[in-house]
Amino acid sequence: MPLCIYLAPDKKFRGRVLRRSNFHTSHCYDPMSGTPVFVMNTAPERQSGRKAQISNITAAKTVADVIRTCLGPKSMLKMILDPMGGILLTNDGNAILREIDVAHPAAKNMIELSRTQDEECGDGTTSVIVLAASILASSLSQLERDIHPVVIISAYNKALREALGIIDRVAIPVNVNDDEQMLGIVKGALGTKFVSRWSELMCKLALDAVHIVAQNSQLTSPESQATSTFSSTTPTIDIKRYARVEKIPGGSIEDSRVIRGIMLNKDITHPGMRRRIQNPRIVLLDCPLEYKKGESQTNMEFSKAGDWARAQEVEEEVVKAMVETICQVGCDLVLTEKGISDLAQHHFLKHNVSCIRRVRKSDNNRIALAVGATIVNRVEDLRESDVGTGCEEMRVDKIGDEYFAILAPCTSPRACTILLRGPSKDILNEVDRNLQDAMSVARNVIMDPRLVPGGGAIEMAVGVGLAQAAKRGTVKPSQGKEGTKENIITGVETGPFLAVAEAMEVIPRTLVQNAGGNAIRVLTELRAKHTSSMSTFGVNGDTGKIVDMKEYGLWESASVKVQILKTAVEAARMLLRVDDVVQAVRKERESGGGAPMPEEMMEAQ
Ligand SMILES: Nc1ncnc2c1ncn2[C@@H]1O[C@H](COP(=O)(O)OP(=O)(O)OP(=O)(O)O)[C@@H](O)[C@H]1O
Ligand SMILES: [Mg+2]
Secondary structure, eight states: OOEEEOOOSSGGGTTOEEEOSOOOSEEEEOTTTOOEEEEEOOOSOEEEHHHHHHHHHHHHHHHHHHHGGGSSTTOOOEEEEOTTSOEEEEOOHHHHHTTOOOOOHHHHHHHHHHHHHHHHTSSOHHHHHHHHHHHHHHHHHHHHTTOOHHHHHHHHHHHHHHHHHHHHHHOEEOOTTOHHHHHHHHHHHHTTSGGGGGHHHHHHHHHHHHHHHHHHHHSOOHHHHHHOOSOTTSOOOOHHHHEEEEEEEBSOGGGOEEESSEEESOOOSSTTSOSEEESOOEEEEOSOBSOOOOSSOOOOOOSSHHHHHHHHHHHHHHHHHHHHHHHHTOOSEEEESSOBOHHHHHHHHHTTOEEEOOOOHHHHHHHHHHHTOOEESSGGGOOGGGSBOOBSEEEEEEETTEEEEEEOOBSSOSSEEEEEEESOHHHHHHHHHHHHHHHHHHHHHHHSOEEEETTTHHHHHHHHHHHHHHHHTBOOOGGGOTTSGGGBOOHHHHHHHHHHHHHTTHHHHHHHHHTTOOHHHHHHHHHHHHHTTOTTEEEOTTTOOEEEHHHHTOEEEHHHHHHHHHHHHHHHHHHHTOOEEEOSSOOOOTTSOSOOOHHHHHHHO
8 A cells, every 4th residue: 555645835734644545646846855745646547627627528428428319209229238148128318327337437427317316206317317418518618718617506506496496387286196197197208118109008007006006105104104204294105115017028018917916926835735715814924934943053962762753753843833823813825934844834734724935025025015914923923913814816827937926906905016028038127117117207296296398398498497587687586585696697607507598408409309300490499489488389209390298298297307407407516516537546457457547438539
């Protein structure tokens, strides 16, 4: 580990020993002797000042260029080969970016944005990258005009506040119980996806699943209250946990369906047990149903010949007693997260009880929710009230090549399984991703029932609104303080403010370009419409022409758009604040391995 002594003229640091695995080029002069003192390693992996900013912006633009063609209904798919030889076929922004191996730190940062968007909203992962890159690109001209990044950032803050105000003004409320309206929204989101051919079916699947899971959330369970940081009135719809997608290659996509209950990739443990039970009484355990052996080496000493046999008998009796205790509550089906010994299976069979072993913890939780059972972790603690009776039928079916236990339909499921069928694994994976998007959209609308016009209409409305604010010289006051410094756009901030307005147009422009239209003509016309307060006009992504979204019927969740804006502006603000890129760990470049350095990436463009 290199050790350096910092001999800076600054008294504060003089004589301090700085220890770090690897420092990079930087030196200062010893005031006494005038000789340079090297503080960091003299490696070339460092960029500072304007060069670093330009490099970051170029990297961000490069990332956006990769997925620009994936926006909108006429989007292209990307085929990505992973190092293991598998292929990924998708047009989902996040799915593409997370597979790409990038070296530039700013590019990595951009990819993080898309991941955040995916986790937060599940949709808009392409838009956020395209928008962030566009905002950054437009800040380049501001930097070239020698406007300090701090001024640009302050203008961006004001622009974001104004933009959120515009979204609030344009947004319209939606009735989340109106299935037709909800289907329309989910359809809009799925229209840009591979599954758009089956969009009717997929929308229904997504909406059914979210409705089933949403029932669960309205119940303010003590558990959800304890874990939720929000007020108890905020519903949290945990699709990831309670709506499981089971993908089985084979059949056709039309065979996909939502199971109002649980489906497990498990068979019963003994062939003699019942494979079909009406109104089963279900017991859920998370303990092993076998004789518990000593944890470490166990020695037993016997003095009489019969003692060995007795010891064996005792083991058997323990298992038998365990099974008897369980069967006393009158059950038909026992599921445990651990193992079930052959002997226990034998006794269960005698009591005509079916069992399934080694169920995943997450599956067990979902079953508990769906059938109304409680998971018990000691057989002795099992009570009548722990038995689940909310399931009408349990059956084991052979689908494709495998056996599946299906517990459905349930009276009030609150958790569900979506069975996806399709021609191949790759296609099923893409259908799964699309379905997740659709479910996220439905969830977002239920959580925040406000809609904004799609097809670039809201982005154009924000762009035009920002331009008008720049002309006025004021933005929407925060917390009612009018006329204060935060609400006035100063002369020097006007440029960056307008740059955000211009950057917003990237979404309608890309939609027109992807549809093969004439971007300049359409955008000029669209801008004119918005200037005369027709804020629902946008681009028809199929034809590249202007349409009124009220007639076209493309509405999107406002929460997704708000999140896109916030994330994109935040990312731009952060990257602009960087004026030095220093690499902390030097790669072994001599060995020929390692990823290219930022400069190489720049040159390669
Ligand atoms: N039929 C359509 N006509 C015009 N624009 C559309 C249409 N369908 C969707 N859009 C627009 O396309 C954009 C969304 O595109 P897309 O779904 O490909 O990307 P994303 O939502 O940003 O990312 P992802 O879905 O990959 O997470 C939105 O701005 C939406 O308004
Ligand atoms: Mg989308």
